[in-house]
Amino acid sequence: MLLEAVKKVDVIISTLGSDPVQLELQTKIIKAIMEAGNIKRFIPSEFGMDPERVSPVEPAKTVFMMKAQIRQMIRNYNIPHTFIRSHIFQNFYIPRLGQAEISPPIYDTVGIIGDGDAQGSPPSLSFQLSIAYSVYINGVQSNFNIGPSSAVEATELYPEVDYITVDEFMDSLLSPIKDNLE
Incomplete structure (x- = not known):
């Protein structure tokens, strides 16, 4: 049935989730693509880092x-x-200041992630915290360059979009606090 569906299309965009079971299903899609031989583009499900x-x-x-x-x-x-x-989404992690379990904006308290051991948390929170550890402690969002031989920067693909910097985004989150202080 999967092979029959693959034979009817030119492009496959996988939107399977990130859990290991769903990721494993992508190998079946890849095998069907190989057998069908007609796919012009495959976009695997890995939207993120x-x-x-x-x-x-x-x-x-x-x-x-x-x-x-x-x-x-x-x-x-x-x-x-x-x-x-797409790396991390600034509107998810930045307003939470790395605290994946809370709803932003945060104005009263900030928790500090310990040594990166997220194993004692509920499964979805453990996953979020392990990514936060990777981003904030290991710096994986800023340890490489995007170059023409390996990738295309989104701002080049969509120049009409009004992008903001992280500093501008943080300022927008902090403006309610600044207004209250004045």
């Missing part, structure tokens, strides 16, 4: 390792592909 340039702790480490293996499988089979790296 580059799985080949992160160093998260568990439980996110396993997910990123699987994403990297899927990438390698796609390359090994010479499947035309596009990897979308």
Whole structure:
């Protein structure tokens, strides 16, 4: 049934989730793409950080390792592909100041993530905290350059979008506090 569906399209955009079971299903899609032989572009489900340039702790480490293996499988089979790296979304992590479990904006207290051991938290929170550890402690969002040989910067693809800097975004979050202080 999957093979029949793949034979009817030119492009596949996988939107499977990030849990290991759903990521494993992408290998079936890749095998169907290989068998069908008609796909012009495959976009695997990995919307987020580059799985080949992160160093998260568990439980996110396993997910990123699987994403990297899927990438390698796609390359090994010479499947035309596009990897979308949106990194972290500034409107999720920045307003929370790394506290994935709370709703922003935060004005009263800030918690400090300990040594990065997120294993004692509920599963979804553990995953969020392990990514936060990777971002804030290991700095994986700022330890590489985007160059023309490896990627395209979004601001070049969509110049009509009015982008703001992280500083401008933080200022927008802090403006209610500044107004109250004055």
